[in-house]
Amino acid sequence: MAYWLFKSEPHKWSWEMQKAKGAAGQEWDGVRNYQARNNMRTMKIGDQGFFYHSNEGLEIVGIVEVCALAHPDSTTDDPRWECVDIRAVKDVPKPVSLSTVKATPSLAKMSLVTSMRLSVQPVTEEEWAIVCRMGGL
DNA sequence: GCCAACGTTGGC
DNA sequence: GCCAACGTTGGC
Numbered sequence: 001m002a003y004w005l006f007k008s009e010p011h012k013w014s015w016e017m018q019k020a021k022g023a024a025g026q027e028w029d030g031v032r033n034y035q036a037r038n039n040m041r042t043m044k045i046g047d048q049g050f051f052y053h054s055n056e057g058l059e060i061v062g063i064v065e066v067c068a069l070a071h072p073d074s075t076t077d078d079p080r081w082e083c084v085d086i087r088a089v090k091d092v093p094k095p096v097s098l099s100t101v102k103a104t105p106s107l108a109k110m111s112l113v114t115s116m117r118l119s120v121q122p123v124t125e126e127e128w129a130i131v132c133r134m135g136g137l
Numbered sequence: 138g139c140c141a142a143c144g145t146t147g148g149c
Numbered sequence: 150g151c152c153a154a155c156g157t158t159g160g161c
Contacts, residue, residue: 009159032157033144055159098160117143117158 003123004039004049005112006064006086015051015061018088025067025087028120029075036120040084041070049086050123050131052112059095060131064088093136106130 006028008014018026031037043066051062068085101107107130111121123131 007159035144058160116160119158 002042002044002047003125003128004043004047004066005052005060005121005123006049007052007054007119007121009055010053010057011055015053015088015091018051018062018064018086021087023067023087025085027068027074027085028083029073031073031083031119032081033119035118037070037080037082039120039122041082043070043084045069048089048128050092050128051088054119057095058099059097060101060135061092061095062088063090063092063137090137092132094134096131096135100134101131104130104134 008018013026028040031040045066045068047066049064049066050060051064052060064086066084067087070082070084072079073081073083098112101110101112107113107127110123110127111118115121
């Protein structure tokens, strides 16, 4: 099982909207970056991910789960772009902010810090455990 | 809203 | 295949 982090601007697609989709989940469309796409291609059903609010909020607010393998992105005809589906699993009781992540030495190597602009990122098992603990899980 | 960082595009 | 121009992302 692998761990990931999905970024979304809340005014475009928020955690509340994701939760409203329930178990059916939502296509993670609109990604137009090769590295992010490649990350999605390697995802398996049941992989866990953090849901991060970028631009506003700047914090990890929820846990999601991959519920469909990479498939063509329905929002484009360009065959280069694929995406997975994810569904909300649970809230992070105490959202973990970017400033907290930056201030935590053991999280200094998180992609969130080192690859600021990558919208779909891998998270290591250690990082996952640390963030979950800080988030009250 | 600004702007730095960085990914992508396209001319040569 | 290089690199300048351009567009986008995302923190502040």
